[in-house]
Every structure is written in C-alpha cells, then in structure tokens.
Amino acid sequence: MTVLDHIKQEIDTSFDQKLPFPTREISIRKNTILTNFGQTEQNVYFLKEVIVLVEIESQKGNRILDFFFRNSFFASYSSLLLNRPSDVCISAFEDCVLEVIKYKDLKEAYTHSLIANKLGRIETEKLYARKVKREKELLTQTAEQRYASLISSHPEIVQKIPIKDISMYLGIQPESLSRIRKRLFS
C-alpha cells in the first residue's frame, strides 16, 4: 500500500487529490540503520514492507523499545518533534520497502493542507494509543501477561523475532521468557 492509498482508505475516503507533499520510495537491506543514535531525524517513513525495530541505549545494554509493521508510519519521533539528537536507533529487521517523506515538506504542508493535518492527527492518535497501552502494561501487568498480550496483538512477532529480542522488548531476561513460554504452552 502507498501513502496515497493509505490516506484514501484510512484518513478520508472522499479524498481524490494529489498528496500535499512529495514522497520517495526506497528499498533497504536487513539491518540497515535508518536513523542512528545521536542523529537528528529529518524524515517520516511509511513502511510498505515489512518490520523495523526501534532500540534504545540503557545501562543494561540496548533495549528494544518498539516494532513497526507494514502500513504504519514511523520516525525517531521525539527527535523530529523536538529537533534534537535521537536517543533511539531505527533499523530494518528484514529487507524493507519504504516511502520517505521529508519532515520539512510535511511541515510546509501542515501550514495549509487539511488532509496533511488530518493524516498527522490520526496517525499520532494511533501512536499515542499504542504508547498508553504499553505504559499501562508496564505499570500494571506481569511479564507473563504482557507476553500473552503481545502474542494476541502481534502473532508475527512470535514467529519472526528471536526470543532474546522479545525478552528485551518485555524488559525481562531471556531465561525468564523461556520459563513463561513453558508455562503458557505446556
């Protein structure tokens, strides 16, 4: 799906004009870094294929902060919004196809375009709802409950992503996740 298709399907079904900003399609290899630690984000990406990974540095080594799947927008968003060096690293978990939107083009469209603002609002609402869900899970649920919730919302994670990476996302040790999996699936 393209950004234009996405707008017509998800944002405004009556939209019949051109995009209010330019986009450029790129293909990248697995493990390619799109935005590195310390780099100031300049782009917003629309993921056509397949999975990207967002990592953060911590005292206990890098942790996985988030995954993004096809048909979603992503960026080092805090870096973009606050115009400061990124504290996350975004990389391709598999070979990926993306549409790239320059943030300066998007900001220009935001000054006058209704559809650009609708898109920005609705996509940010989705991102926000995901973060709120994740925060509540971190504060109120056990690792076992969080893992069960991950399986039900993203079964593809469990198939494609190594246990080590999933445990980093859940904030627990790989051994703890192995024990949880034994309990859940026995």
Next chain:
Amino acid sequence: MTVLDHIKQEIDTSFDQKLPFPTREISIRKNTILTNFGQTEQNVYFLKEVIVLVEIESQKGNRILDFFFRNSFFASYSSLLLNRPSDVCISAFEDCVLEVIKYKDLKEAYTHSLIANKLGRIETEKLYARKVKREKELLTQTAEQRYASLISSHPEIVQKIPIKDISMYLGIQPESLSRIRKRLFS
C-alpha cells in the same frame, strides 16, 4: 488562558476567527471525578486551573498514571479514541476550572476545519512526546533518576503532592521514595 487564547499563542498566531467548536466553562471541587472507571469518555477538557490526576486500577491497588497541569488538554484518551469504557479515573487534585469540549463537536469540526485538525495534531504530538519520555524512563532509568527528572520538569509536584502519590506515580513503595529523598537531599 482560554482554548481560543491557547490556539492563538501555540497553534497558529495568525488565527483570527471563532473557535470551530463550542466550549463550556465549568468549576469543580477538589476530588470531583470527571471520568470514572468503566465510563465511556464523551469530552475533551482544557485545564485552566490547576491539577488533575489520572489513576489506573492494578492488582497492587490503584496507581497514578499521570498528572495534568494548567493550560493542557486531557481526557480518558484511549476511551475517547477507541469508544470503549475507560480504564482510568480522572479526578480534580485541587479545585479546578475547565473548558469542556464535547467530542462529537470536535469530531464534526475535524471533518472540515484546518485549525481544529492543527490543534488536534499538535496537542496529540505533545501528549505522545510525553508518553515516549515516560516509557523510556520506565525502561531505562532507576527510580532515583526518574524522581530527579520529575523534580526538574515539575517542581510543583514535589511541593503539592503527597509522597504516597508520587511514589505511586514512580511505581515504587513510599519507603523507597523516602530513602531516595534522603540520599538526594542530604
């Protein structure tokens, strides 16, 4: 500050029209519940004065999920966006003055109004950036670091809010917070 003032100062300094949705001002007493657990959110609020509190139920008793201060928008946002019963309770931490916007009026404005979409986009971006910051802190920082960060970003919390509530927000026991405070201030 009113919603209209806020738009003129923060969203679009050239805006010189009327609000694209009606608002209604209300004053409420300390501890008044605006949105209760299980209630589906119907409104978005703009806080003129002073502090509201967002709580969530957990197995270990209610936890404080968030605070909002003057000149900010708030709601049980997941309930609003997903049109389902709220899993948080929002109440007045002190006597408060609010402007109330009915979500159905806001949604109607979203269909055609550029300024309504700009407002929705920018305010959601701010909420999102706060949540990302909080998530990173929960995943990577110690309770002591999170407390120091809270003091620097919201000194009024430390003055106005009891230790018991701050420790609930940080996700630690009140005794642990007392030890942290002794270390930091000795």
